[in-house]
Amino acid sequence: MNNPPDISQDPAEHEEYAHGVHQHVMRYVMVGVTLLVFTALTVALSYVNFGTAKANIVVAMLVATFKAGLVAAIFMHLAAEKRLIYRVLIFTAFFVLGLFFLTYLAWYNPIVR
Amino acid sequence: MEIPYTISTRPDTGLWNAKVGIWLFLASEVMLFGGLFSAYIFLRLDALPGEWPHGLLNVPVGAMNTAILIISSVTVVLAWAALKMRRYRAYWWYMLVTILCGIIFLVVKLTYEWPQKFEHYGAKLKPEALAKYEKYLGNERRTEKGLEPRVEITGHLENHEALADPNIKEFEIGLDPVYVEPNNPANDRPHFFYVPPTDHVAKIDKEDVERNTSFGPWHNQYFATYFTITGLHGLHVLGGVLVFTYMWLPVSKKVYQRNPEHLANRVEVSGLFWHFVDLIWIFVFPLFYLL
Known part of the structure; x- marks a missing residue:
């Protein structure tokens, strides 16, 4: 069907490919x-x-974000x-930021009993 | 029926299907961990002064586990590259190292880090009783210096029977060094190396204690989030180890012999999962161990 049943590659071509890897x-x-190191x-x-x-948290999170x-x-x-x-991830970023924003709202404007 | 596009790419997406699948799965994982991290932020921002503990985890051990995960992330991508270069032997070794790294990570967590917490006790004092234990807490100096107050006394519980027996009126706690020298500036910030509880035993009236529990998830919100997030993360590590083991066993060599690209693609998608687990840990480590 859509998958090649067997890959019998041309050795010369494969050498070049392996070099790239x-x-x-x-x-x-x-x-x-x-x-x-980080x-x-x-x-x-x-x-x-x-x-x-707070400053320490910001610094640590900047380093962690760089590593990630x-x-x-x-x-x-x-x-x-x-x-x-990329499209999938843009949606993910949108929703996860929305989630964090809800947390922010809850903290900024808490329910008072 | 053959599953389509496991090796060749679909013309419209330019991707083989498993890769789309794993990214959709990782998107859901981002939401799962995102919810837990936002809970962490919420609880931490709301914690009363002194109630979010610092320096209770073993930093060198945590850093070592971080390094182990990073090394395994490198070896899994090298395993994939070895398959791409059709070097099965090298693949086999890289995969073995990856699996062992995952196992070491879990063993350290389950046999050292977690059990140690279950043996460590903390007596949370009632607010009105704090002044009575000033010699252990050193809060006068801390207030002067603008530091958060200490609200609990931690260490090794010497009389476990006091937890259940109402006739015993006092807890005897072998103090952590911080409470032996509360006014020593060296104790203002957490230590790098783990310092065990001392022989210095403090007697604390039960009446002055709000609750005295071990450092399990029930102890406070910090440990609740710590155990939830590292527990879920540990389950992910376990899942990764199981999948990698399957792909390392001889059964997967047959896949390789039939079509090496097929195994390479499998390693690539499970590697993507593994990198994601590593990525989560990159945030967990500073948030729980250091800050």
């Missing part, structure tokens, strides 16, 4: 090392006093993905 491998390892950084920064507890962005962009291949997946 190999270059990616180096990048994955580098991203992994970066994530480990984990250490998160821990170190949490023992630095940025003035208020790296995972999503490189490991999850979101840096170059098809349009349909």
Whole structure:
């Protein structure tokens, strides 16, 4: 049907392809090392006093967001993905932000008993 | 009937079907964890001064578990790349490392981090009794310095029988170091390394205690959210380990021999799930261990 039953690739063509994958491998390892370094950084920064507890939370969340962005962009291949997946994720972002906004409303304007 | 587009891409989306499927599933997962994280934010913002504890988790162990998840995220993507390069042997080894990392993560959680909490007790004091225990709490100095007050005394409960026996009027708590030297500036911020309870036993009148429980999910809102979120996250790790194990066993080699791209695609979608689990942990670690 829609799937090729067997892939008997031309060896020369496959060599070229494998070479391309190999270059990616180096990048994955580098991203992994970066994530480990930033984990250490998160821990170190949490023992630095940025003035208020809120400031420390903001700093930690900025580092975490950067790390999460790296995972999503490189490991999850979101840096170059098809349009349909971006569309799904735009909807997801919309709804999850809506969810957090409800929390904000509940906190800002609480039910008083 | 053959399932269509497991290997080749659908012309209209440019994707093979499982990839669309996993992303829809991850979208629902974002909502699931999003709800729990917004509950965390809500409870934390609403916590009374001093009631959101800090520094009760073991930071080096948590950081090590974070590193283990990151390493496994790298190895799973390398396993996928190995399949793309048609190196089954390398795939097999990378997958094995990934599975072991997942198992180590769970073992650390279930045999060390969680059980330790169930043995640690905290007596939440009634507001009017706080002044009576000033020598353990050091709240006068904390108020002067603009720090949140201490509202509970924690440590190792020496007389467990006091929990059930109404004739025993006092709890005997082997104090955590913070309460031995409450005015020491070194105790103003959480310690990096775990410091066990001391031999210094404090006697606390039951009448002054609102409740005295172990650090389980019932202890306070912090531990309730901690156990809910790390518990759900742990179940995800377990799920990932099971799927990876299936794809690592000889049964999956048959898929590889029939069509290597098919196994590569399976590894890719389960890898996407694994990266998502890692991504959740990237937020869990600072929120619960550090802040």
